[in-house]
Amino acid sequence: MTEAAQKSTAGVTFAARLSFEHISHRFSDHTAALHDVTLTAEPGEVLCLLGPSGSGKTTLLRIAAGIEPQSAGRVLLNDREIAGPSVFLPPEQRSIGLVFQDFALFPHMTILDNVRFGLTALSREEARREAIIALERVGLAHYAAAYPHILSGGEQQRVALARALVPRPAVLLMDEPFSGLDSRLKDSVRAETLDILRQSRATAIVVTHDAEEAMRMGDRIALLKDGRLIQVGRAQELYQSPASLFVAGFFSELNILDADARHGAVETPLGRFEAPGLADGTPVAVAIRLSGFDVGERIGDIPARVVSRRFLGVVELLELAVPGADFHLRARVRCGALSSQAKDIWLSIRKSDVLVFERQPENA
Ligand code: ATP
Numbered sequence: 001m002t003e004a005a006q007k008s009t010a011g012v013t014f015a016a017r018l019s020f021e022h023i024s025h026r027f028s029d030h031t032a033a034l035h036d037v038t039l040t041a042e043p044g045e046v047l048c049l050l051g052p053s054g055s056g057k058t059t060l061l062r063i064a065a066g067i068e069p070q071s072a073g074r075v076l077l078n079d080r081e082i083a084g085p086s087v088f089l090p091p092e093q094r095s096i097g098l099v100f101q102d103f104a105l106f107p108h109m110t111i112l113d114n115v116r117f118g119l120t121a122l123s124r125e126e127a128r129r130e131a132i133i134a135l136e137r138v139g140l141a142h143y144a145a146a147y148p149h150i151l152s153g154g155e156q157q158r159v160a161l162a163r164a165l166v167p168r169p170a171v172l173l174m175d176e177p178f179s180g181l182d183s184r185l186k187d188s189v190r191a192e193t194l195d196i197l198r199q200s201r202a203t204a205i206v207v208t209h210d211a212e213e214a215m216r217m218g219d220r221i222a223l224l225k226d227g228r229l230i231q232v233g234r235a236q237e238l239y240q241s242p243a244s245l246f247v248a249g250f251f252s253e254l255n256i257l258d259a260d261a262r263h264g265a266v267e268t269p270l271g272r273f274e275a276p277g278l279a280d281g282t283p284v285a286v287a288i289r290l291s292g293f294d295v296g297e298r299i300g301d302i303p304a305r306v307v308s309r310r311f312l313g314v315v316e317l318l319e320l321a322v323p324g325a326d327f328h329l330r331a332r333v334r335c336g337a338l339s340s341q342a343k344d345i346w347l348s349i350r351k352s353d354v355l356v357f358e359r360q361p362e363n364a
Helices: 003-009 057-065 111-116 124-137 153-165 183-200 211-217 235-240 245-251
Strands: 018-026 032-041 046-050 072-077 080-083 096-099 171-175 203-208 220-225 228-233 254-260 265-268 271-274 283-289 293-296 302-311 315-321 328-334 344-349 354-358
Touching (some): 018 057, 032 203, 032 228, 057 096, 057 171, 057 203, 096 153, 111 124, 124 153, 124 183, 153 183, 211 245, 220 245, 235 245, 245 254, 245 283, 245 354, 265 283, 293 328
Parallel strands (some): 046 203, 046 220, 096 171, 171 203
Antiparallel strands (some): 018 032, 018 072, 072 080, 220 228, 254 283, 293 344, 302 344, 315 328
């Protein structure tokens, strides 16, 4: 093979399917971390595990890696059991790569040695060549002889990515890989990482607690809460058709109005909303996205008084008093939509930004 051909194919893996089947986990101190999670990352996809702190994301990742053996259920790689009642493959036999939040580079080793660290099956020269190719792919080959401390956070993250990808894992697991980066750097490193993942064709599972990050990165998103899988789907599905108030609140800031269903609808100080299929008297939460309002000094059908406004750049955040409501409504509107003196205004609500849920104990 020519060097050029070698270069173009190096690091490309055969994408694998990783499945969790009815995974439950309880730690030795009896903390129940996961309850009956069934989820599949399809070959070549980026699946984001999203959820609040303590929801079980890291535990699920550690179970996939083989660092934490699950209490019940099975893990399958390309439909072959790698962890279950009868089999337990140790981490090094799983063809699974890991990237941690703190990058975990060895400070006393050069960048090149950090990247070739895991290539024990290759000769020293072959490992060197593979490591250089991996560094080229993340644009850092010129740092091969340097030590990690001279690299920026974003560059260290790219080295960690090169190190994880160089053994050509079938699946790459990333635990909050961007949380150590400042917000400006985060966007560019995230975009680069996504490009590199696409080129490598590895299946990737990325843990994050940031819904926007999950939407930017994930082909699909799996939302966890208290160790349970709440909803899985494309970003648009979770945003537009959330399965519960919890899911809706994870993806957008909401105003929440409580009311009871009557004749398939709910009456609120902001008007009447459809609540199809709900029996009379059912407690209902009407959730309205902060971005779901149009405001004006002459247009709109709901009168409101501006209580406060905060300039946020492209948009401003309004706090509004509405007749008959014992709470202040929050709205995020385009700057310039209201004059600087506006006090008594009108608003209208976009239907697509209203979500109606039966109040469940989970939603309470
Ligand atoms: P975060 O975003 O804060 O990292 P997470 O969603 O990744 O949270 P996990 O770290 O998986 O959540 O933790 C799930 C639950 O298991 C939590 O209640 C946590 O306190 C508990 N837990 C995690 N590791 C252990 C452990 N080694 N021993 C006992 N309990 C643990």
